[in-house]
Amino acid sequence: MTYCLGIVTRHGLVMAADSRTNAGVDYISTYQKLFNFSAPGDRVILLCSSGNLSITQSVLNVLEQDLRQREAENLHSTATLYDTARYVGNKMRQIQQQERGWLEKDGIDSKCTLLLGGQIQGEASPSLFMIYSQGNFIQATTETPFLQIGETKYGKPILDRTLSYETALADAAKVALLSIDSTMKSNISVGPPIDLVLYEANRLSIQHQVRLRSGDPYLLKMRQLWEIALRGAFEQMPSLDWDRYK
């Protein structure tokens, strides 16, 4: 499984991803799922991937190839992030068309989903897209400032309760890690290292990119503090007065 999320606020963009991939429970391995295609000074382009690994790797490969061969359309030539989402969606369609029939013969799911976040010179603010297997896509908005792919449910309650378009970037990074930690706690097929990128709006280059490995002191401390805080909050909550309902 996989869990990736992107958060776009007034102040910039945070993207994060776990690195665990499993083909059944007896073949678990580590694959990077957060990719940086930025051209500092001109554009920030970040991609996260989930779903069928052979498809997402193929899509990433053709994106890289287009860049290397300086095709007319590539990740560094698009004028807006919307155009970039359209271009990546088209590459997704091309790979799905090549592969899907062969996989379906053996009942193998070819589905995959990408997150695309960034900002291109001339754009007023960063933006964030989710690109589906079908090549279509949706965009995060000020009302719903985050998008998730993969194993999304365990980590959603914390996002629903803390995030808004006004959230500070350092806080968005904290929430992203807490959301991934909640997911890792409840689903063993999501696991470290965690890749985390922070981009401040209008800088056109990434401020921070880190990889938090298994046993990372901050991750351990975060989980410990969070559990203590949850238990404290829980203990302070009044119990139900059953007699009220008689």
Add this chain to the structure above:
Amino acid sequence: MTYCLGIVTRHGLVMAADSRTNAGVDYISTYQKLFNFSAPGDRVILLCSSGNLSITQSVLNVLEQDLRQREAENLHSTATLYDTARYVGNKMRQIQQQERGWLEKDGIDSKCTLLLGGQIQGEASPSLFMIYSQGNFIQATTETPFLQIGETKYGKPILDRTLSYETALADAAKVALLSIDSTMKSNISVGPPIDLVLYEANRLSIQHQVRLRSGDPYLLKMRQLWEIALRGAFEQMPSLDWDRYK
């Protein structure tokens, strides 16, 4: 959708269920999903249901009919809760066999899942089972003292972080409500009223059974306090020191 959960600890049993049912997003209605078949003094028998409503209602009807007609095997004649799970599983198989073919013709999912919790005179402790569409079942254990059915993921992190077999019953009831509240916050197809039952081990009759309706003051206060506590915990958590990872 539906969300029900059962928690069994050294001190007894808590079972809880929402009451929202939807056939698509344009047909939402309220159905009870927690049923009390206890015979006070002799046994506590609680059932929660999720999945295809026509199937779960049929299973409940034949269980009631067996009771009314005093069939040799019924919910009040079984010797152990394990036997009760086996009996309910057989009724599930009978109904699935009658209905499934007709539903499958139109691609309708006949799946459903039940929780069975309680204790029968002569048993050393309460127990909790999850009965599948296929009629087989699993049992909660001291290591994993809770079982969930329906929309289970949003409400699982809070259970994973707070529950153990030693948890006090009043706390288990609080966690059950928080788990349902987290689910309602993230999935609009799970909703009030919430049915909640508390059973103290070895009493052979239920101590508390309440129905918390939409706008219930305790539910509102719980959500508010929990959000304040989560935000407080979140703000106190140190931010990531990005420079450490350079």
